[in-house]
Amino acid sequence: MNPKGISRRRFMKTTAGAAGAAWSARSIALGPGALDAAPAKAAAPSDTVRFGIIGVGMRGAGLLATSIRLPGVECAGAAELYDGRATLAREIVGQPLAVTRRYQDLLERPDIDCIIAPSPDHWHKQLVVDCCRAGKDVYVEKPMTHRVEEGFEIIQAAREHHRMVQVGSQEPSSVVYAKAKELIAQGAIGKVCLIEATMGRNDHCGAWWYTIPPDASPQTIDWETWLGSAPKRPFDAVRWARWRCFQDYGEGIPGDLFIHHLTGIHYVMGVTAPPRRAFTQGGLYRWHDGRDVPDCMTTVYDYGDYSVSLRVTLNTETESGFRFLGDHGILEVHGVENPEGLTITYQDGLDHSPCTPAWPNPMRQQYDRKWHEEHDPAPGTEKIMESTNYYAPPDYDDTRDHLWNFFQSVKNRQPSVEDEEFGNNAAIACHMANESYFHNRPAVWDAESKRIRT
Ligand SMILES: NC(=O)c1ccc[n+]([C@@H]2O[C@H](COP(=O)([O-])OP(=O)(O)OC[C@H]3O[C@@H](n4cnc5c(N)ncnc54)[C@H](O)[C@@H]3O)[C@@H](O)[C@H]2O)c1
Secondary structure: OOOOOHHHHHHHHHHOOOOOEEEEEEEEEOOOOHHHHOOOOOOOHHHOEEEEEEOOOHHHHHHHHHHOOOOOEEEEEEEOOEHHHHHHHHHHHOOOOOEEOOOHHHHOOOOOOEEEEOOOHHHHHHHHHHHHHOOOEEEEOOOOOOOHHHHHHHHHHHHHOOOOEEEOOOHHHOHHHHHHHHHHHOOOOOOEEEEEEEEEOOOOOOOOOOOOOOOOOOOOEOHHHHHOOOOOOOOOHHHHHOHHHOOOOOOHHHHHHHHHHHHHHHHHHOOOOOOOEEEEEEEOOOOOOOOOOOOEEEEEEEOOOOEEEEEEEOOOOEEEEEEEEEOOEEEEEEOOOOOOEEEEEEOOOOOOOOOOOOOOHHHHHHHHHHHHHHHOOOOOOOEEEEEEEEEOOOOOOHHHHHHHHHHHHHHHOOOOOOOHHHHHHHHHHHHHHHHHHHHOOOEEEEOOOOEEEO
C-alpha cells in the first residue's frame, strides 16, 4: 500500500507487454477543504456559535484546541471528571473558563448552543440523548454507540427534539474521501467488487496502554460518575485511562479503528444500511496485560454487491490505507485517519495477448496471427493508461473541516454531514465484527428486529 510504489509496480506489470498500451502518471493537488473554501468574513457577535465540551481527554483536547481557532466559534464551558484535565481545558482556552464535573450544568445554560462530546464510548448514548432533550445540537465521537440498541434511541431523540447530531469520524469531511467518492461515482474504476483496508501499530500508545497521570486517584477523578451505566467496581486508574482495552467501556479494534475504515467506505460507496453479514478471525496474541479484547482482527463483510475485508493489528507496524478494487482499476487511499491523498490506476479488463493455453502449435499460431491482426493498434495509436495521484493540501486536517461543518450545521440548520442514521449504520458494522469474534460464528444483521444474530 505504499502510496507510490506497489500500485505503480502492479500497474506496470499488468500493462507491460500489452497490445499497444503505454502508461503515464500525473499528480493533482486536492482542496481546499470546507473551511478554507468558505468566504472569509469576520463573524458578528450575534453570529457566533458557543459550544460546551464534555470530556477534555486525548481527543477532547485536540477538538477543543481546533474549535476555538475556527472563525465565529467560541468555547463557553467544559465538563470534565478529572481535575488535571479541567486544568488542561483552561490552559488550552487561555482565558477564564467555567469547568464543572456536572455536564448537566452545560446543558442548563441558555448561552450554550451546542455540545462537543468526546467522552469514552460507554457514555455516548446518554450524552447525546441528554443533549437532544436539553435542546442542544451535539457532535459525538465515534463510534456513535457502545451497544446496538443505543443507536435507535439516539435516532429517536434527535428526531423528537429536532437536533443536529454529527458523529466524529471525520472521513465524510475530508477532501481525500470526497475525491474518492466522486471518482467512484463517475465509474472511474468500474464495478467495485472488493474493498480492502489495513492498519498496523507496534507500540504501547498504539495498543492503548497509555501512561497514567501520577495524581490519578478517587480524589482527583469522579470515578462513580465516570462508570456511568457500566458495571460498578472500585476505583481503577487503568480502566479510566485505558478504557479501550475493556468491553465495559469500548469496543476494542472495531470501535476504535475499524470505525474509520467503515465510515470511509460507507461515505464513499453511499452505504445507507448495515452490512448483511460479518465474519471475524483474530486473537489476543501479545498484550496479555489484563485487557479483554483482541489485539489482532480481520473481519470480512458482505455488503450484498461487494465484499469488504478489514485487518488491524496492534502487534506490527504496517502500512495503513484502503484499496477499492474495480474491474477498471484500483483506487487507493493512503492512510486512514487524515489520509494524505489517493492514487488511481486504471485497468481495461481486456486480454493483452492471445489467450490460447496449451493449444497444439499450428492451431495456436493461426489463432495468434489472427488475434494480433485484429487487436494490435497501428503504430502511433497506442492507448495511454493513466495513473493519477491526488494530494491533500500540506498539513491538511480533516478534523478541522469536520468541526467546521458541524458548526455550520448548527448555525444554518443545514443537514449534518454524518448524522445519527449514518453513525448508527457504521457503529452496527463494528458491533457485528465483535459479535462474530466473541461467538466464533458469522454475525448477521436482522433489519426487521434491529438485532445482530449469530
Ligand atoms: N475521531 C477520531 O479520530 C478520534 C480519535 C481519538 C479518539 N476518538 C474518540 O473520542 C472519544 C474520547 O476518546 P479519548 O481518547 O479522548 O478518551 P480519554 O479517556 O482520553 O478522554 C475522555 C475524557 O472524558 C472524561 N469524561 C468521561 N465521562 C465524562 C462525563 N460524564 N462528564 C465529563 N467528563 C467525562 C474523562 O475523565 C476523560 O478525561 C472516544 O469515543 C474515542 O473513540 C476519536
